[in-house]
Amino acid sequence: MSVTAAPRSTARPRGRGLVEERPLRHPDTSSPEVMGRRGWWLVVLNFVLPGSAQVLAGNRRLGRFGLGATIVMWLLVLLTVLTALMWRPLLFSAASNWFVMLGLQVVIAFYALLWIVLTIDTLRLVKLVRAGTVARIGVPLLAILLAVASTTASVWAFDRVNSVRETLSTVFGSSGPSVPPSDGYYNILLLGADSGEGRDSMRFDSISVVSVNAETGATTITGIPRDMGHFPFAEGPMKDLYPDVHEGRIDATCGWGSGVNQLQTEVEVCRDGNALYPDAVANGSTPGVEATKDAAEGILGITIPYYVFIDMKGFADLVDALGGVDINVVERLPKGGGPQFEGQSAEDWAEGWIEAGQQHMDGDTAQWYARSRYTTSDFDRMRRQRELQQAILAQMTPQNVLDRFSEIADAGQVLVETDIPADLLPFLADIAMKAKEQPVTTIELTPENGIPERDTDFAYVRELVQNALHPATPTPAPEG
Template sequence: MKRSRKKKKKWPKVAGLIFLLLIIAGCAYGFSVYHSLTRAVETMHRPIDRETGKRTKELTLSQDEPFSVLILGVDEREGDRGRSDTMIVLAVNPETESVRMLSIPRDTRTEIVGHGTTDKINHAYAFGGIEMSMDTVEHFLDIPVDYYMQINMEGFKDIVDAVGGITVNNDLDFTYEGVHFNKGNITLDGEKALKYSRMRYEDPRGDYGRQLRQRQIIQEVINEGASVSTLANYGDIFSALGKNVKTNLAFNEMIEIQQNYRAAAKKVDQLTIEEKGTKINGVYYGIVSDEEKLKIQNEMKVQLGIK
């Protein structure tokens, strides 16, 4: 009987020791994740100094103000800055708990701010990099562009692989560069996701179909990256982000967005711009009517709480 009581007394001590070890292990894991994250963010962080801008007062994320992000998908080449073949503007509103994701066709004809020319909007990056791209998009949409994210599209496949692949709902049966994509829900690894996002000429919708697939992939990467199941792959995810993404978002701003704006990611509305294709001096352009431009501008302003 005495021996039995001693064993019973030992169990609370053993359970307490196990619990303590779990806490220590959890703290060590948390520190490891935090260390990997800060290191990746330091590599990604590329602040810019813009003299122009439509934001009349400083944005305060801690006060849950709406903000916008310009996503530039760039095919980087050695010795060449390349062009931003993918241009997507995210307008995030925490009050309505929603995001509007607008694709800007790369052939859109507009004024290139700071260059003194009217050209395809994706040429802004080739002429003046991030700053000129942000200024040109601000002028085109008549809204402030607060942040940018430049993604190396060739390396984007590493990000898709790091989150364990993605599943998208494909609305067009097609084959591209030796890979067949069935209609319906399909699972893509990084290599297939890159090809899925690049196909253009076999799609009867042309660039609009490609934009749709690009938005699908970005949205699914965000969803997968935010899921608990991907925590085991945090090292690969942070490494892939550090190598292939550049942004002016600082670490503390990322933390505030994660804490205060997370609910907005649950509702993402995708917007497109209607254009009419034409040739000017033998060069193809997408022409946006004044009515269409005004409609898009107003939708984005409403999302950002601009009157």
């Protein structure tokens, strides 16, 4: 009788096979080397692709949720980049929407919290007690460093979004309705003064109009002398008071001069400005600003729906936030408020000097460069203010703004008042990007440009502005 031997089984033990086929989920816990190597891998995978460590070695439901959130975040980043490249107005529109920015903050905060939870769970999966000495120390240290890096990035993004949201809420909190461009231009009245002197008696030290072509972004800045007097008004309440030209009034109780910068005193101190311009405050403006708009429209012959007021004290903060500005100083200028006693020279009262030559100015120096009025004329000061405006625009590069975004946003909140509506910001931001590629044209209404201080020919001024904004197209010479 023969006995046939049973065939020898070739199957591997079940536990051993799982260890060999799926070492991350079923590692050989008896090997410190294997457990250490597994720990390094899980920590790196959690950082590169949050959720993947759980899918491979832990709670798959949590891992799938983490992976899904990670994929969504990467899709949002990719969509943002594509929108910035192909549909910039849409991106600016989203960035100027308060609720969109708040929702983005919530998403960033939630994902940062999820990342921390996944990191803690990954350290649990590592089972450090089974790893070697080097891994037992190095793996948690690496996990902490990577967690700090990811959290720092999330805090940075959260802070940038929060700065945008707060700045929009503060600066563009109230305004009137948006209006289409006038004759192809967005015209904005740019005013500068020291708000700290008391808004009821403040006079605008700098008055100019920024005209931005709605299609090309070409920018023209027209400077109006603050003491320009006997000017006409555009249609409105002030035109009803002064059908021909503005006149000053000498009055011991409350008087004013005929200059443009006297309108703030006249309208808001000596007259009932709210009766003249009842909708001004509700639309984010003031009666004094609205009167100045009407004056600028009458002088230049263009429609000016919006204004931007720049506080000169906050102006220095903006320059510092941008990292300073570069200016070629053509004449030595004193810093300080002027002589305290009759007969004093600048050497006696100057707090310091801005020397001639190429200068990299901080905020304080730039402020004095714009404001210095002694040893120089108002027309020279207008030129310097225009130089600073262009220098600031030159510093507003995407890289510089991104690097110093929080500082710039914080400075903007205390620097600027405006009635530009928030829904117009996407278009203006897109135009500003185009404007960076073109030189800025300036028009100074000064005697050296044929505009006398007195007996100004305002018809000539309007013609000058129209020729700058709408230059004639040269007629091609006929062939032959």
